[in-house]
Amino acid sequence: MEDYKFLFKVVLVGNAGVGKTCLVRRFTQGIFPPGQGATIGVDFMIKTVEIDNEKIKLQIWDTAGQERFRSITQSYYRSAHALILVYDISCQPTFDCLPDWLREIEEYASQNVLRILVGNKVDREDREIPAQVGEDFAQRHSMYYLETSAKEAHNVENLFLQIAAELMEQMRFKELPRYEQEQAHSINGRTTAIGDSCCSRLS
Ligand SMILES: Nc1nc2c(ncn2[C@@H]2O[C@H](COP(=O)(O)OP(=O)(O)OP(=O)(O)O)[C@@H](O)[C@H]2O)c(=O)[nH]1
Numbered sequence: 001m002e003d004y005k006f007l008f009k010v011v012l013v014g015n016a017g018v019g020k021t022c023l024v025r026r027f028t029q030g031i032f033p034p035g036q037g038a039t040i041g042v043d044f045m046i047k048t049v050e051i052d053n054e055k056i057k058l059q060i061w062d063t064a065g066q067e068r069f070r071s072i073t074q075s076y077y078r079s080a081h082a083l084i085l086v087y088d089i090s091c092q093p094t095f096d097c098l099p100d101w102l103r104e105i106e107e108y109a110s111q112n113v114l115r116i117l118v119g120n121k122v123d124r125e126d127r128e129i130p131a132q133v134g135e136d137f138a139q140r141h142s143m144y145y146l147e148t149s150a151k152e153a154h155n156v157e158n159l160f161l162q163i164a165a166e167l168m169e170q171m172r173f174k175e176l177p178r179y180e181q182e183q184a185h186s187i188n189g190r191t192t193a194i195g196d197s198c199c200s201r202l203s
Pocket of ligand 1: 022
């Protein structure tokens with residue numbers, strides 16, 4: 001029997017071609033896949049990670065960015081514990097679409113879903129969106145922010161491990177008796193920040 005303490009569902013969304021599949025493959029298989037087609041509908045992969053000696057199973061859903069799959073992919077938002085919204089730092093239109101993605105998330109995801117904005121392809125020389133612009137956007141919309149490169153394995157492991165750690169902390173917090181929760185609120189600012197949809201940078 002598989003033993004793990006928590007199972008979390010993480011869903012990746014964002015325009016076609018921003019690198020969602022490559023991020024998932026990099027994390028779950030340690031590879032940067034050579035030329036592969038666009039995702040059709042949704043795909044999913046599993047990886048178990050260990051944090052503070054606890055096994056956490058991540059079920060990672062990779063959705064198709066293409067518009068024609070939108071009704072299928074939307075149905076996966078609801079059960080997500082975390083949503084990773086990806087854009088390509090070298091492609092302005094993928095950044096300009098973020099408000100549309102946020103509207104989708106508002107409409108279909110659970111209200112307290114953990115939301116992370118990811119600017120992918122930082123290895124590219126032809127950056128169009130400065131890191132500060134991405135970070136400001138994330139801050140305005142109460143999201144975490146991280147820049148990655150699936151190609152060069154930059155920050156990819158970090159992204160998923162931080163999500164797992166954050167979700168685990170949320171679960172632990174929920175398990176505490178009420179009076180301890182109140183104490184935690186006053187002692188640990190970070191705990192408060194999660195529930196109150198404050199913004200912060202994953203580092
Ligand atoms: N330079 C660079 N290219 C990347 C990176 N990540 C992905 N790519 C390239 O971007 C293209 C699209 O990658 P995918 O992972 O298929 O993109 P996707 O977001 O899953 O696309 P859909 O499945 O259509 O939604 C491929 O040619 C990848 O090789 C990266 O970090 N750096």
